[in-house]
Amino acid sequence: MKNSKRDTTPARPHASASPAEFGRWLAERLESLGYDLSGPRSGGRTAFAADSGISPSTVTRLLRGEMPTDTRILRTLAEAIRVDYPVVLVRAGVLTPDELAAVQQPSTSPRITPEQAADQLGITDPAERKVFVNMAKTLRRTPDGGEQQLAE
Structure with a gap:
């Protein structure tokens, strides 16, 4: 029993x-x-x-x-x-x-750095590249995807 x-x-x-x-x-x-x-x-x-x-x-x-x-x-x-x-x-x-x-643990594409993304997008101008990289880093570290910082 x-x-x-x-x-x-x-x-x-x-x-x-x-x-x-x-x-x-x-x-x-x-x-x-x-x-x-x-x-x-x-x-x-x-x-x-x-x-x-x-x-x-x-x-x-x-x-x-x-x-x-x-x-x-x-x-x-x-x-x-x-x-x-x-x-x-x-x-x-x-x-x-x-x-x-x-x-249970699907494979995901490896994350790339903002610099690598700029390379893949063909952003070669130093000023444009710096803006792109800084924006990507800012968006990555804000909890809401950066929308609040951009709206202020």
Whole structure:
């Protein structure tokens, strides 16, 4: 049956090698939460189904490694086992760890200096270049993009 302790150990995203591995991972997670999965009549699957709102047949399929095509089930599962949804998506093979990392920390173009921007824009006149560089530096350090200083 369900353990009343709240597990707060964060799960790390690791890709499951196979659906069967996902089933084993889920079984370990459920057991760590206090669900008895020692046998077909142990009550853990039924208790988890009742607690999570996932049908008993779906719980059985998940534990067997039969993956759902509906990611809403995986979201519900993630909430029920207290694991971040993206971690469950990786474990279920919906995302790879690299895809998850790309979504969580998208690469951005490297910032260029005002001087580099002037070069790329072809601003070569020394006076125009100085105005451009100073304006870019001013706009970068004001919280509102420089509009307030310009309006004053």
